[in-house]
Amino acid sequence: MLTIGEFSRLTHLSVRTLRRYHEGALLEPAVVDQDTGYRYYSVEQIPTAQVINRLRELDVPLGDVQRILRTPDPGVRSALVADHLRRLEAELDRTRAAVTSLRRLLQPGPAPIEVELRAEPARTVAAVEAVVGHDDVAAWFAGAMAELTAAVGDGVSGPPGGTYDNALFEEGRGRALVYLPTPSPPRTGRVHAVTLPAVDLAVTTHVGEHDHVDVTYGELGTWVVRNAMSVAGPVREVYRVGPQDAADPAAWRTEIGWPVFRVA
Structure with a gap:
């Protein structure tokens, strides 16, 4: 068993984040000491924590992360992740278009248009x-x-x-x-x-x-x-x-x- 501090160092998830994931039933410790309330994790949970970390880096909502982790079918899991990636790409396209427009507006001396x-x-x-x-x-x-x-x-x-x-x-x-x-x-x-x-x-x-x-x-x-x-x-x-x-x-x-x- 790993203490929450040890697990935090191994997964690069903060102790505060691990506690929040536990409270949200996203990543529950392997054991919780009934007397002290201390949380202990197993090494087998490290890959799951890493998957959660990557999904959160992609701004996948916690509810969607939970569905992905609880889905036993790999094909369904892949489809859920792919759907979120498509949404991210669409948002990225909109952001790029907005940046292009803003740069054009901020040009100090835009060339006059031909009418x-x-x-x-x-x-x-x-x-x-x-x-x-x-x-x-x-x-x-x-x-x-x-x-x-x-x-x-x-x-x-x-x-x-x-x-x-x-x-x-x-x-x-x-x-x-x-x-x-x-x-x-x-x-x-x-x-x-x-x-x-x-x-x-x-x-x-x-x-x-x-x-x-x-x-x-x-x-x-x-x-x-x-x-x-x-x-x-x-x-x-x-x-x-x-x-x-x-x-x-x-x-x-x-x-x-x-x-x-x-x-x-």
Whole structure:
């Protein structure tokens, strides 16, 4: 038997942590002296303590650690750990995107964006549209675009695009529409023909991943406030180069069109 101090030195888990794990029924001592209350551990418990230590270093919640340790099936244990690793990777991706955006904002002299005033004529496209929450846009977009691509097939006549109502940004929920240009829009499933109205746009190009597109939106909005008159139409995006065209996110190009009122 090992005293709690000896076990602590062998496992690099503090005495305080071992006591907390005991109280939470996560790692119970092999023996507890009924008279003194002293805790004693066996050498066979060292691997379990090391597993707990590694899981906690990965920020696995105590409840999940307990489920992993109590699951007798190795396959189920592996699946539980893999699921947490996927969540960590997703959080890491979000953190990296936020760091990239913050660094861009903190640049002392960001280069001014290039803006083009463009008159877009009305046109009919194949589209999927829905009212979605801001946090659900990415997942909804992927499903809608896959359905559009399957429905239109080889009849695509231009890059895909989308329109996004102001409520989506202002209230966290609003109408989103994605489309594919095609001479003969089909009607199947959620896919149907939509006529995009003629509009005047202030257009700039966002370079790279879409995670920090909000910075480009802010720069374009600032330009519009200073140089044009904004109107209440939905913002338009055109995906000139995207994941379907290039594996490297640095090559992606998204046009953002801000509706404006042009006098001439």
